[in-house]
Amino acid sequence: MTHSAERPRVVTTVADIRQLVQSARREGRRIGFVPTMGALHEGHLSLVRAAKEATEFTVVSIFVNPTQFGPQEDFTRYPRTLEADLQLLAAYGVDAVFAPSDQEMYPAGFDSWVEVGGIAAPLEGRCRPGHFRGVATVVLKLFNIVQPDIAWFGQKDYQQALVIQRMVADLNVPVEIRVCPTVREPDGLAMSSRNRYLGPESRQKATILWQALCRAKQLAAGGEKDTAVLAAQLRSMIAAVPGAQIDYVAFVDPQTLTPVRRVDRPVLVALAVRIDGVRLIDNELIAP
Numbered sequence: 001m002t003h004s005a006e007r008p009r010v011v012t013t014v015a016d017i018r019q020l021v022q023s024a025r026r027e028g029r030r031i032g033f034v035p036t037m038g039a040l041h042e043g044h045l046s047l048v049r050a051a052k053e054a055t056e057f058t059v060v061s062i063f064v065n066p067t068q069f070g071p072q073e074d075f076t077r078y079p080r081t082l083e084a085d086l087q088l089l090a091a092y093g094v095d096a097v098f099a100p101s102d103q104e105m106y107p108a109g110f111d112s113w114v115e116v117g118g119i120a121a122p123l124e125g126r127c128r129p130g131h132f133r134g135v136a137t138v139v140l141k142l143f144n145i146v147q148p149d150i151a152w153f154g155q156k157d158y159q160q161a162l163v164i165q166r167m168v169a170d171l172n173v174p175v176e177i178r179v180c181p182t183v184r185e186p187d188g189l190a191m192s193s194r195n196r197y198l199g200p201e202s203r204q205k206a207t208i209l210w211q212a213l214c215r216a217k218q219l220a221a222g223g224e225k226d227t228a229v230l231a232a233q234l235r236s237m238i239a240a241v242p243g244a245q246i247d248y249v250a251f252v253d254p255q256t257l258t259p260v261r262r263v264d265r266p267v268l269v270a271l272a273v274r275i276d277g278v279r280l281i282d283n284e285l286i287a288p
């Protein structure tokens, strides 16, 4: 990685990003897009690297999207670290950062929404009503604004990637979606902007999510196929951590997210756990 590159160009209006992208396209460059809410970490940067490798003009958006947060959620305290984000991105030769205001994305009178069906209903959809409506709406808007050829998402938000793939297929959005593996800290904690909320003690406890996923994998490989037994094991492991509160421990079909009873084919194990009040999610595919 070189650190010599310049701070990326930041544009805040729809008109300006459209103009930049259009002139890149006229030069025959393909547009790669990484939508983010900022507070960038190695997970985001892995998406940026993938975009840089595959396309000739890379756009990163940084927008903390108010419509995907519930009224009791962390919208106001969500980390906003634009300067540090731009410094990180400078090393990657990103061509443009689109960092619009709330007003630019949701001007007065805004009143159109994207609702994705069944795939958005369980897991995060159940725990965070309205979340995927906000995600699908802002991502479709961003796709319409940036008009990328390819867009990248992380596997940590597995259901989000499925929701976006469903939306793109159903609404004929001309973009290819690519999903990159979850990037983890050395102790296995999935990188997330929300990890910043964890104090040192909670940070230590947060490794239980990855430990539980590894245990599921290990037990399944050792012959335990009954997902009710596996889920019970994971639940008791997580519950033994003081301050850990389970939102869900789910064994589901990786394509449909419907519950599966036996690990007799690839199964997605998905977790949402609050550690001392900080809500974290993680997932892993396990095979028989």
Ligand code: PAF
Residues within 6 Å of the ligand: 035, 036, 037, 063, 065, 068, 135, 138, 139, 157, 160
């Ligand atoms: O994954 C995220 O950071 C957000 O949900 C996204 C896709 C940028 C939409 O706001």
